[in-house]
Amino acid sequence: MSQEVLKKLIIEKVYRNGSVMIEEDEIIAEERIDFYLNGMKLLSVMGIAQDQDAHIVGFLMSEGVITHVEDIHSLRISDNGLSVYIDASVNEDNIQNLFKEKTLTTGCCVGVTGNVEDKIVKEFNRSTVSYNVDMLFDEVDRFYGSSALFRQSGCVHKARLVLKEGEAIEAEDVGRHNAIDKVIGKARLSHADTQDAFLIVSGRLSMEMVVKCVMHGITMVISKAAPTRLGIKTAQLHGITLIGFAREGKMNLYTHSSRVDTAHTVIQADSTSCIIEEVCVAAS
Amino acid sequence: MSQEVLKKLIIEKVYRNGSVMIEEDEIIAEERIDFYLNGMKLLSVMGIAQDQDAHIVGFLMSEGVITHVEDIHSLRISDNGLSVYIDASVNEDNIQNLFKEKTLTTGCCVGVTGNVEDKIVKEFNRSTVSYNVDMLFDEVDRFYGSSALFRQSGCVHKARLVLKEGEAIEAEDVGRHNAIDKVIGKARLSHADTQDAFLIVSGRLSMEMVVKCVMHGITMVISKAAPTRLGIKTAQLHGITLIGFAREGKMNLYTHSSRVDTAHTVIQADSTSCIIEEVCVAAS
Numbered sequence: 001m002s003q004e005v006l007k008k009l010i011i012e013k014v015y016r017n018g019s020v021m022i023e024e025d026e027i028i029a030e031e032r033i034d035f036y037l038n039g040m041k042l043l044s045v046m047g048i049a050q051d052q053d054a055h056i057v058g059f060l061m062s063e064g065v066i067t068h069v070e071d072i073h074s075l076r077i078s079d080n081g082l083s084v085y086i087d088a089s090v091n092e093d094n095i096q097n098l099f100k101e102k103t104l105t106t107g108c109c110v111g112v113t114g115n116v117e118d119k120i121v122k123e124f125n126r127s128t129v130s131y132n133v134d135m136l137f138d139e140v141d142r143f144y145g146s147s148a149l150f151r152q153s154g155c156v157h158k159a160r161l162v163l164k165e166g167e168a169i170e171a172e173d174v175g176r177h178n179a180i181d182k183v184i185g186k187a188r189l190s191h192a193d194t195q196d197a198f199l200i201v202s203g204r205l206s207m208e209m210v211v212k213c214v215m216h217g218i219t220m221v222i223s224k225a226a227p228t229r230l231g232i233k234t235a236q237l238h239g240i241t242l243i244g245f246a247r248e249g250k251m252n253l254y255t256h257s258s259r260v261d262t263a264h265t266v267i268q269a270d271s272t273s274c275i276i277e278e279v280c281v282a283a284s
Numbered sequence: 285m286s287q288e289v290l291k292k293l294i295i296e297k298v299y300r301n302g303s304v305m306i307e308e309d310e311i312i313a314e315e316r317i318d319f320y321l322n323g324m325k326l327l328s329v330m331g332i333a334q335d336q337d338a339h340i341v342g343f344l345m346s347e348g349v350i351t352h353v354e355d356i357h358s359l360r361i362s363d364n365g366l367s368v369y370i371d372a373s374v375n376e377d378n379i380q381n382l383f384k385e386k387t388l389t390t391g392c393c394v395g396v397t398g399n400v401e402d403k404i405v406k407e408f409n410r411s412t413v414s415y416n417v418d419m420l421f422d423e424v425d426r427f428y429g430s431s432a433l434f435r436q437s438g439c440v441h442k443a444r445l446v447l448k449e450g451e452a453i454e455a456e457d458v459g460r461h462n463a464i465d466k467v468i469g470k471a472r473l474s475h476a477d478t479q480d481a482f483l484i485v486s487g488r489l490s491m492e493m494v495v496k497c498v499m500h501g502i503t504m505v506i507s508k509a510a511p512t513r514l515g516i517k518t519a520q521l522h523g524i525t526l527i528g529f530a531r532e533g534k535m536n537l538y539t540h541s542s543r544v545d546t547a548h549t550v551i552q553a554d555s556t557s558c559i560i561e562e563v564c565v566a567a568s
Contacts, residue, residue, distance in 0.1 A: 005433065006433070028433075028439050028440060028458060030458050045459075045462065046458070046459065047457045047458060047459055047462045048440070048456070048457050048458055048462075050455075050456065050457070051455050051457075051466040051469070051470065053469070053473075054455065054465075054466045054467075054468075054469030054470040054472075054473055055457070055462060055465050055466045055469055056469065057468075057469035057472055057473055058464070058465035058466055058467065058468035058469030058470070058471075058472065059465040059469070061468065061469070061472055061499070061500070062464075062465060062468060062495070062496045062499050062500070064499070069472045069473060069475060075473075149289065149290070149312075155312050155488050155509060155510030155511075155512065156312060156332070171334075171335050171338065172332070172334065173331045173332050173334070173335075173339070174312060174314050174330070174331060174332055174488065174490070174512060175329070175330065175331055178329065178331045178332075178339060180342070180346075181338075181339050181340075181342035181343040181346060182334075182335040182338045182339045182342055183338075183342065184338075184341075184342035184345065184346060185335070185337070185338030185339055185340065185341035185342030185343070185345070186335065186338040186342070187342075188338075188341055188342065188345055188353045189337070189338055189341055189353060189359075191353060204439050204458065206458070211346070212346045215345070215346050215348070216345070216346070225439060226439030227439075228439065228458060
């Protein structure tokens with residue numbers, strides 16, 4: 001049995017004129033999927049629980065661990081969809097090769113922040129800072145406007161950290177995690193205070209992005225792209241305001257939306273509790 | 285000294301009506317950057333050689349390896365821009381934590397295909413297959429048209445493998461590498477012949493994507509996004525036709541473009557050699 005790939009959620013959509021609509025939205029369920037080879041845990045991959053049997057086959061055949069499909073003796077997905085078991089004749093050298101170097105060769109990776117997440121001892125972010133919605137739309141407009149590299153190459157991710165006092169720090173990279181690491185590193189090296197700063201990014205908001213915010217007291221993260229379910233769950237549990245699809249004069253507020261100060265708000269009374277409840281149900 | 289982040293290249297732009305323009309284009313230089321901590325190689329990251337000192341600081345502080353910026357004793361980038369050396373007081377437990385689990389926790393990752401690339405013994409792909417340009421534009425049109433998940437969630441990557449006989453296999457995931465692994469796994473599990481198949485993907489064409497094609501005899505890869513310099517170099521050296529920015533009735537041909545059969549072509553006589561020369565110069 002495979003898990004559901006899309007989950008429904010009630011969210012707030014804020015428009016450029018300050019109006020707010022409560023709407024149902026669908027978010028993608030990104031899961032940690034464990035791959036087992038010949039009875040041993042091989043590795044875990046963050047992905048969606050769909051075609052996970054083909055995933056391990058394609059991965060191992062691309063890496064030269066399995067040479068022919070006939071070398072596969074059995075292939076099974078667990079009932080909850082989150083473990084895949086493959087038994088096969090393998091090339092042992094190429095298994096060693098998988099881990100021979102500690103390389104984050106992804107251009108977009110962190111194999112790592114997920115490990116930190118388990119032992120975060122940071123408290124829930126109780127900051128009562130509020131962000132004016134017009135200012136947020138202006139910052140989003142500036143986000144791409146200032147990137148020559150993005151316009152010229154068409155393939156970089158960008159991060160913009162806006163400090164409490166309004167100063168902005170920017171960085172770019174082909175990798176979405178790299179751009180965030182760079183902008184945080186710049187802030188740290190300049191001894192900037194990242195408490196109550198907010199981060200604008202170009203890439204998908206998955207768990208690692210939110211964990212990076214948690215680690216540095218960054219209260220809010222905004223992306224022009226989509227969040228994943230685990231990103232939303234992590235933001236909910238750590239008190240981070242998470243905003244996705246910030247583009248074309250609109251933003252989707254997923255968690256802790258009370259920090260966004262909208263001028264003429266028409267939010268339904270129970271909207272916030274709706275969001276929390278849905279996320280907690282989805283995440284449990 | 286930092287490396288140049290953008291490289292100029294002469295490419296062919298093919299339009300929906302079959303016409304071809306030779307134009308200069310700029311591509312992003314994705315590099316393997318080595319991080320050294322207290323005199324020891326820590327890991328490598330694929331990224332652009334810009335702000336690489338801030339990158340290691342942000343990364344290590346997000347992972348809890350370095351707690352305060354004052355704990356950094358020295359920070360230096362090598363002359364070629366590809367190595368960063370940091371000396372700092374560190375939390376040893378959290379260094380171990382970085383590597384405690386073999387986890388590809390990225391949603392878009394392969395820490396791995398790069399390792400295979402060093403030892404690929406596959407021959408240069410000399411296939412003389414040719415692809416009709418109208419058929420290619422039609423396949424690109426179909427690419428997103430058929431994805432309900434993409435439309436609903438707005439955050440999945442997709443891969444479509446078109447076999448020589450015209451049959452197409454599709455898969456999706458939040459990770460661009462995962463989607464490709466899945467589609468190749470599906471092909472393998474169904475005993476499909478991937479020789480001379482072509483792959484359409486939604487994500488950036490970096491080296492790992494091209495290596496996956498090499499490993500499975502896939503002759504051509506098309507993306508609606510940009511290629512990186514290392515992706516182009518790898519495609520050039522292994523005989524893979526690489527097409528980027530396939531959108532809005534246009535495609536950019538970066539390598540081995542002779543396989544694309546355009547109706548009324550107006551290619552300059554020396555265009556192909558231009559491309560090869562430029563890539564080899566850039567890659568050396």
